Amino acid sequence: MSVLELLKKAVACHTAGNLQAAEQMYLQVLSQVPDHPDAIHFMGMLASKAGKNDLAIAYLKKAIELMPSNAGCFNTMGNVFQQQEKYLESVKWYEMAVRIKPEHKMAHNNIAVAYLNLGNLDKALMSVERALELDPEYADAHNNHCEILRAMGDNDKALAAIEKVLSLSPDMISAHWNRALIWLSKGNFQDGWPAYEWRWRRPTTPRRMFAHGTAWQGEDVKGKTLFVYEEQGLGDTLQFIRYLPMLHALGARVVFETSPALIRLVAENRLYDRLLVAIKNMDTRPVDRFDFHVPLLSLPHILKTKIETIPDKIPYLTADPALCRIWHNRMTGDNSFKVGLVWAGRPKHKNDGNRSIHLSMFETLGKVSGISFYSLQKEKHEKWTNMDSLALFEKDLGPEISDFADTAAIMENLDLIISVDTSVVHLAGALGKPVWTLLPFAPDFRWLLDREDSPWYPTMRLFRQASAGAWAPVLERVAHALAQVVDKKT
Numbered sequence: 001m002s003v004l005e006l007l008k009k010a011v012a013c014h015t016a017g018n019l020q021a022a023e024q025m026y027l028q029v030l031s032q033v034p035d036h037p038d039a040i041h042f043m044g045m046l047a048s049k050a051g052k053n054d055l056a057i058a059y060l061k062k063a064i065e066l067m068p069s070n071a072g073c074f075n076t077m078g079n080v081f082q083q084q085e086k087y088l089e090s091v092k093w094y095e096m097a098v099r100i101k102p103e104h105k106m107a108h109n110n111i112a113v114a115y116l117n118l119g120n121l122d123k124a125l126m127s128v129e130r131a132l133e134l135d136p137e138y139a140d141a142h143n144n145h146c147e148i149l150r151a152m153g154d155n156d157k158a159l160a161a162i163e164k165v166l167s168l169s170p171d172m173i174s175a176h177w178n179r180a181l182i183w184l185s186k187g188n189f190q191d192g193w194p195a196y197e198w199r200w201r202r203p204t205t206p207r208r209m210f211a212h213g214t215a216w217q218g219e220d221v222k223g224k225t226l227f228v229y230e231e232q233g234l235g236d237t238l239q240f241i242r243y244l245p246m247l248h249a250l251g252a253r254v255v256f257e258t259s260p261a262l263i264r265l266v267a268e269n270r271l272y273d274r275l276l277v278a279i280k281n282m283d284t285r286p287v288d289r290f291d292f293h294v295p296l297l298s299l300p301h302i303l304k305t306k307i308e309t310i311p312d313k314i315p316y317l318t319a320d321p322a323l324c325r326i327w328h329n330r331m332t333g334d335n336s337f338k339v340g341l342v343w344a345g346r347p348k349h350k351n352d353g354n355r356s357i358h359l360s361m362f363e364t365l366g367k368v369s370g371i372s373f374y375s376l377q378k379e380k381h382e383k384w385t386n387m388d389s390l391a392l393f394e395k396d397l398g399p400e401i402s403d404f405a406d407t408a409a410i411m412e413n414l415d416l417i418i419s420v421d422t423s424v425v426h427l428a429g430a431l432g433k434p435v436w437t438l439l440p441f442a443p444d445f446r447w448l449l450d451r452e453d454s455p456w457y458p459t460m461r462l463f464r465q466a467s468a469g470a471w472a473p474v475l476e477r478v479a480h481a482l483a484q485v486v487d488k489k490t
Helices: 003-016 019-032 037-049 053-066 071-083 087-100 105-118 121-134 139-151 155-168 173-185 189-201 234-249 260-267 296-302 321-330 359-366 404-411 423-431 472-489
Strands: 225-229 253-258 274-277 292-295 337-342 371-375 416-420 435-439 457-464
Touching (some): 003 037, 019 037, 037 053, 037 071, 071 087, 105 139, 121 139, 139 173, 155 173, 173 189, 189 296, 225 234, 225 296, 234 260, 234 423, 253 260, 260 274, 292 296, 321 404, 359 472, 416 472, 423 435, 423 457, 435 472, 457 472
Parallel strands (some): 225 253, 225 292, 337 371, 337 416, 435 457
């Protein structure tokens, strides 16, 4: 087989997803022609896909050296940095690709994605619109256009962009997922919850394997054992655990599995018949003890939840009275209005850059008299903790908190909780505590749009950004509202 034939066969395998065979054939090409530029470029692509970034960069630098006018090599190099979340570096390579080939639609589209991740929405929009000018039928660009429009708060145009994507590529998983989030944000639960099931087709969604039992789709469960397991973050578990009593009402025996951080809290609240601890990389389920299994966040879909039928009986979680007394004793002598604060979420959360706030911005609240602030921030993330917390707080309780049972007990000794969008607000809402949630301009779907209340939590008040990144006006509104609450108490 000639080098050209071998390369064509390798590319065919590469395109078909048979990457191991493609790699072997590329290596055969390079054994015959060590500086074959296309084979080197494609080996760089394979290394990037395998997460071998250093090797990918080495291959691509060699390919660029051999083909300095090949825009595709520069675009691939940009992809390597994009997947490492080094977005500014990726833009540099994409822009070199565009300089070489101004009509390179993929590079324009990739620039848009990088700027979206950097929060520069104007540049992201300009780049994706350029990609669509070059190819109006470019489905990936329409999908990215949707995500940019969502981030800009224009959900109607975003939904129109998604419909265009699905007319071009009916099975695009990310498009169906984006449409689900828009529908849910707009309160269209009838279409949104069924579409939310598309998450199971996403490559980033971990799937559970079961040797026994059947996936529950709403069949009669009277007298049956139903295994319910958490699947996403702790906040999701705290929000949707409210559905377990509905399963009991259907006659099911409920086995529930949750994370160690929630075990003590959940054990205090008998929403289940049996409780299991979820341990990473270990299956703690009893063998063949359940008839059906279901992930927690599929329950709103199966139980046909509408906004009007959200199970909003509050509280549906309670704190351990003994723990409440322990924390009360630690906070004695303080007769002022007590407020718990959380200013940051997990740094690894995809939306952390939008939802977390620098601690120094909360100094605005410290100007309101008659208040003692308590930190409920368990981890002091350096990125967001840009001042000495003791300068603001009566006490920093974070180091003393072991799990959510402690946090719940602390909350029972507070008058108000103020927090960015983290699991803490879900806990406060589930306990029926007054909680003010600070939301970015384009928040998570569960907070809906253009409202200050939440149908999920009757005791919650939402404070939204009026524009992307604008936290100062939000905290000024919070300070004003806080002063009014304290005035009424005195």
